[in-house]
Amino acid sequence: MSTIVKKNIDPHSVIIDTNILFDSDKSNVVNDEFDRFWSEHAAEANLQLLIPEVVIGEILFQQTTAALKTLERANNSFTKLSSFTGGQFSHRASEARVKKEVKKRFEKWAKQKKYKKLITPVDSIDWKNMIESAIWRTPPFTHNDKKEEEEKGFRDALIMETVIEHSNSETGKKIVFITNDRVLREASEDRLKNDETFSAFETLDDFEAYLRLEKESLEQSFIKAVVIRASKKFFEKGNQNSLVYTGNLTNQLKEKFKNKFSNPERLVIEDSEDGFYSDGTWAPTGKGIFGVITRPQFQRIEGKNTYIWISKIKYTRTYEGQSAFDEELYEWTHEIFFDISWRSNITVNKRFTNMEIIDTKVIESKFEPSSDQ
Incomplete structure (x- = not known):
């Protein structure tokens, strides 16, 4: 008889997409939900945080853009103040300094989480195939039927290739990819469908539910099969x-x-x-x-x-x-x-x-x- 119980819980490498960290309030490095989740589960479940460099770039771009808009408003305010007084008023903030400080703040947060940056595997990517996928909108590339000029997917494709490269090279750990982008998630699952150590989740809540199953000391193959079947058993x-x-x-x-x-x-x-x-x-x-x-x-x-x-x-x-x-x-x-x-x-x-x-x-x-x- 096959067993569904294992002897101990394996460590997990957790790869995060931008949308899992995103916070509309740019005064926060990432959203509070992620920080709470990581504080509660990282040590107990033996999780290592992995962030693709494209994700880091997206976060820095979003936060830097918001900061520079604030800087522009500050500059306009000083210009207006000078017009009221006839004197020249200024501050020490510059675009270069803002970019530097935003990056420094993110790196401080990431180091506290003991993260690892995943470099985009430029040399091993099949660029001819990616170009073909981009032309024909093969996932993770997408297009809008109502607005044909709108399309997305290049950054997602780079993230997916990074996830796949790490999954193929990692040994001794289970690989988890969390993204609420359905197209990217399903495309990644399809590319890694034969990898028993890989799992993808839509939300932190979904991953937390998976960890509860892990704590029951169940085998990985049993967990993956049960979660998939539970979806269809509840509603198909x-x-x-x-x-x-x-x-x-x-x-x-x-x-x-x-x-x-x-x-x-x-x-x-x-x-x-x-x-x-x-x-x-x-x-x-x-x-x-x-x-x-x-x-x-x-x-x-x-x-x-x-x-x-x-x-x-x-x-x-x-x-x-x-x-x-x-x-x-x-x-x-x-x-x-x-x-x-x-x-x-x-x-x-x-x-x-x-x-x-x-x-x-x-x-x-x-x-x-x-x-x-």
Whole structure:
């Protein structure tokens, strides 16, 4: 009989994409969520932080650009001050100094995390193949059907090649790549589909769920198979045996949280612009849609083989309302986020049995202008 238990937990090399570190507040080196995650898990789970040089470059560019805009505003303020007084006022900050200090701040943060920079493998990249992929928009290259002039993917392709090069050369560690870019993540998984030591995750929450499975001392092959199967067992379009269908989940949510689905205008923040709403009445423009946001996140094992999971669901419905200010029609979107707790027995052969929903909770509900306005 095959075993699903191993003797000890292996170290992990964790490769991070820019979007996992990004923070809109450039006074922070990275977002607080990542710092909290790393503080809680790095030592306990034996994690090493690896950052591709392209990711470092993107972060430095974003932060330097924001800093230089602030410098420009400061220069304009000093110029205006000089015009008021007739005297010359200035400061010591320069573009070169700003760039230097931004880089210095990032390197200080990274060294505290004991990071390793991954150099782009320029010499080993198949440039002819990459050019072909760019021309034909093969993942991770993409294009916008509505705006054909828009395309992206070159930096993503460099990051992917860096991940692949490191995965092929690393021994003795499991490789984890975290990115919320679906195209990049799936392209990387496809290129490394035969590498049992490689795993890719969309969010830090997904990786944290994986670490919980690791703490149960389960074999890597079992963990990967179970996480993939858990997604399909919870929901697979058209599969009436998946839990969303057998548990009649959408009707459960509509019945239990009936008040959350109606009158979304009550969620409008109080300081919204006066006169935007005529009488607070909004008409739906289509049906509400439920969608699974991420893979199921493992929570714990109860008894011998009962696995507890949380799946995240989002409900979306668009509404149209008229402004009393300009009599124009505006589209707003109502979103409700749910956490669905469920369990299943799992055998050593990775079979899911006795699946059932344990609990459902509303995590957040909001009503805001649609993003394309």
